[in-house]
Amino acid sequence: MSLDNRPVYTGGCQCGAVRFRVEGALGEASICHCRMCQKASGNFYLPLVSVRGAMLDWTRGEPKRFRSSNAAWRGFCAECGTPLTFEAPDGIALAIAAFDDPTGIAPTIQWGTEAKLPYVDGIPKLPSEDTMADIGSAPYLAELVSYQHPDHDTDQWPPEERP
Numbered sequence: 809m810s811l812d813n814r815p816v817y818t819g820g821c822q823c824g825a826v827r828f829r830v831e832g833a834l835g836e837a838s839i840c841h842c843r844m845c846q847k848a849s850g851n852f853y854l855p856l857v858s859v860r861g862a863m864l865d866w867t868r869g870e871p872k873r874f875r876s877s878n879a880a881w882r883g884f885c886a887e888c889g890t891p892l893t894f895e896a897p898d899g900i901a902l903a904i905a906a907f908d909d910p911t912g913i914a915p916t917i918q919w920g921t922e923a924k925l926p927y928v929d930g931i932p933k934l935p936s937e938d939t940m941a942d943i944g945s946a947p948y949l950a951e952l953v954s955y956q957h958p959d960h961d962t963d964q965w966p967p968e969e970r971p
């Protein structure tokens with residue numbers, strides 16, 4: 809919460825070169841299946857939340873932008889490639905999973921369903937394992953050191969020493 813009781817959200821890219829802060833209520837949270845959102849995210853669909861009615865600040869770095877149409881720009885980290893924004897004349901939306909805590913930002917609508925990939929609806933029914941269930945065939949997992957920026961703001965990043 810901010811001083812005047814407005815909610816505050818933080819987030820950023822995987823490498824930490826770009827960080828954002830949102831103050832105020834988030835708008836509509838959605839996923840978009842359209843072909844442009846698939847390409848821009850390298851994924852089956854792109855989860856976005858509007859920050860149109862809130863205050864967005866880039867607190868470290870700023871996204872590089874690709875103009876994906878005459879109406880929109882796609883922001884991403886130029887260092888690590890994390891998709892971060894969809895920017896249209898009516899406002900900006902942020903990639904939900906780029907937030908430090910995306911758990912409370914549940915999508916309420918799907919867009920672009922004409923391009924929905926045929927297996928997306930079957931994903932919840934696939935066999936499921938947690939990461940460490942694969943340790944037998946991927947022993948490096950036991951000594952894995954993450955270089956991902958942590959899910960909170962940092963004074964300095966990256967840390968000076970890394971294994």
Ligand SMILES: [Zn+2]
Pocket residue numbers: 821822823824825826885886887888889890
């Ligand atoms: Zn990055």
Ligand SMILES: [Zn+2]
Pocket residue numbers: 840841842843844845846919920
């Ligand atoms: Zn889309």
